[in-house]
């Protein structure tokens with residue numbers, strides 16, 4: 255990808271994202287207690303509105319859409335089908351719902367769209383000759399199967415006591431703290447897996463598939479090679495070694511499976527019915543990764559690993575120059591990994 259495209263970003267966009275992208279005041283020195291409280295509990299913030307939605311969905315899933323632990327002691331196709339079926343259903347609800355709103359109903363037209371083109375291209379480089387169809391294929395096929403497999407084996411291990419279970423009654427504070435920390439744990443895990451996938455040994459073979467999406471839409475999110483799915487969902491293995499509850503594991507793996515829909519929505523603000531506007535998380539962060547490849551490997555930078563490892567692109571021309579310099583040093587060229 256030629257760097258000249260940076261200047262042409264959002265040339266026809268009437269509401270570009272605010273830059274520089276800020277680093278959340280969680281892992282910063284010196285500490286910023288007031289900023290931290292505002293980030294954690296303010297609106298829009300860490301908990302409200304997005305994580306509370308994912309948390310609520312996980313709680314509902316655990317209480318109403320997950321078989322009893324006693325049932326899950328032995329592998330049986332009936333309960334495994336329930337897990338797979340609800341994951342597939344949630345996938346169509348979230349990915350399909352967002353795709354419908356933004357790209358079929360076109361609820362806000364191109365307003366606040368970051369893409370140059372709509373992520374719905376017909377081109378022979380895509381499976382079935384169409385970007386959305388290829389993305390749906392990898393998501394509904396490979397992603398949901400691998401997500402469900404991790405979840406089934408983990409729930410089976412909890413049911414049999416192979417994994418120690420954290421009790422809500424005995425440790426309510428740790429229970430809540432761990433629950434709140436899971437999105438950050440995911441962000442850090444994603445950074446390392448993602449950097450590994452950009453290593454020349456893995457990029458072309460596995461991760462290039464995800465990067466066929468330069469203009470991104472919800473279905474781009476989980477459009478990955480099955481090997482990438484195995485690595486991407488591996489964060490759930492944490493619950494095999496750290497004291498937690500099946501609810502934590504469900505929240506962890508479900509958010510891993512569903513949040514890329516909004517993460518790749520291609521818009522940085524949503525327009526409400528009454529004409530109100532609201533930001534939809536830090537969508538520009540990962541969008542810049544899809545445009546320029548060698549920056550912003552983290553999910554949203556809540557754990558600022560990109561900053562610590564010098565791979566942060568904050569959306570400004572200065573930041574872009576720094577990335578170009580890094581790229582030149584690494585490749586002896588200005589060309590990106592694409």
Ligand SMILES: [Zn+2]
Pocket residue numbers: 464474475518540544
């Ligand atoms: Zn992506």
Ligand SMILES: [Zn+2]
Pocket residue numbers: 448452461465543547
């Ligand atoms: Zn990548």
